[in-house]
Amino acid sequence: MSDHTLAPGLAPTAAAAIPIRKVLPWLIFGALLLLLLYFVGAEEGATSLIPGMYVHEFLHDGRHLLGFPCH
Numbered sequence: 001m002s003d004h005t006l007a008p009g010l011a012p013t014a015a016a017a018i019p020i021r022k023v024l025p026w027l028i029f030g031a032l033l034l035l036l037l038y039f040v041g042a043e044e045g046a047t048s049l050i051p052g053m054y055v056h057e058f059l060h061d062g063r064h065l066l067g068f069p070c071h
Contacts (some may be wrong), residue, residue: 041068 040063043049044056055068063070 040066044070 039055040059043059044053048055058068
């Protein structure tokens with residue numbers, strides 16, 4: 001076991017809080033990314049939020065490009 005000592009005045013401090021205005025853009029970006037991923041990957045069939053095949057057909061080539069099976 002080793003003994004560690006700190007010089008006077010260098011005591012550990014509490015972590016600083018991150019302001020919400022710095023976090024909010026990343027939260028919005030993450031939410032939009034998840035929404036886009038849902039529409040490209042899962043918007044069809046039983047999980048469809050929008051009735052019909054309009055969203056599926058609009059994003060059809062993007063699904064294949066990203067490797068999502070759709071038919």
